[in-house]
Amino acid sequence: MKPSSAIVGAGLQMMPNSMKVLRRIGIEDRVRGTSFQPYSHLNRVWDTGEILRELPMPESLFGAPYLCMHRGDLHEALLAGVPAASVHLQKKLAGIDERGSQVRLSFEDGTSAHADLLIGADGVHSIVRDIIVGPDEPIHKLYGYDAWNVPLTSTEARV
Ligand SMILES: Cc1cc2nc3c(=O)[nH]c(=O)nc-3n(C[C@H](O)[C@H](O)[C@H](O)COP(=O)(O)OP(=O)(O)OC[C@H]3O[C@@H](n4cnc5c(N)ncnc54)[C@H](O)[C@@H]3O)c2cc1C
Numbered sequence: 322m323k324p325s326s327a328i329v330g331a332g333l334q335m336m337p338n339s340m341k342v343l344r345r346i347g348i349e350d351r352v353r354g355t356s357f358q359p360y361s362h363l364n365r366v367w368d369t370g371e372i373l374r375e376l377p378m379p380e381s382l383f384g385a386p387y388l389c390m391h392r393g394d395l396h397e398a399l400l401a402g403v404p405a406a407s408v409h410l411q412k413k414l415a416g417i418d419e420r421g422s423q424v425r426l427s428f429e430d431g432t433s434a435h436a437d438l439l440i441g442a443d444g445v446h447s448i449v450r451d452i453i454v455g456p457d458e459p460i461h462k463l464y465g466y467d468a469w470n471v472p473l474t475s476t477e478a479r480v
Pocket of ligand 1: 332333336339412442443444445446447448
């Protein structure tokens with residue numbers, strides 16, 4: 322299947338420390354080309370625009386830029402850094418089995434693959450972590466707060 326970076330998520334802030342990682346893997350220029358470099362990290366009251374907190378983020382201070390971008394653009398940049406044939410979409414990991422110096426990965430669709438090394442980057446509900454260290458409980462309790470992520474055009478966001 323051809324990798325696709327259809328709309329996935331919304332806006333994303335890339336902090337300078339993360340930009341240093343993207344620099345190291347060779348996609349900094351590409352990411353800069355599709356992002357916006359704000360002067361500061363800014364928190365406003367949602368309905369009045371009142372500034373609650375402002376943290377200037379000059380590139381000269383951190384040695385890398387603070388950028389805002391669309392997640393889809395980040396995905397495109399990351400995909401551009403690896404051979405297309407090495408990305409397999411729609412594969413849900415169901416189990417892993419270490420055999421000598423290899424690991425066998427089995428997927429929900431009944432297929433499997435072998436690898437010398439497995440990196441579990443499967444998020445907060447990681448099945449890789451569950452298999453290796455066992456099921457775990459969240460460190461933080463739920464306090465009942467909600468967070469809303471609302472994509473706005475730059476015109477709509479002008480307050
Ligand atoms: C609303 C929101 C806004 C955020 N904004 C920012 C921001 O602006 N800047 C920032 O730096 N961070 C932001 N974060 C945090 C950031 O998204 C996470 O820290 C980051 O995505 C974690 O990366 P990850 O690779 O560990 O996991 P994830 O990004 O969750 O990736 C895990 C991947 O593994 C896949 N996966 C899961 N299980 C399986 C399986 N069994 N088989 C195959 N694949 C599987 C998932 O589909 C997913 O693609 C935000 C988070 C949220 C929820």
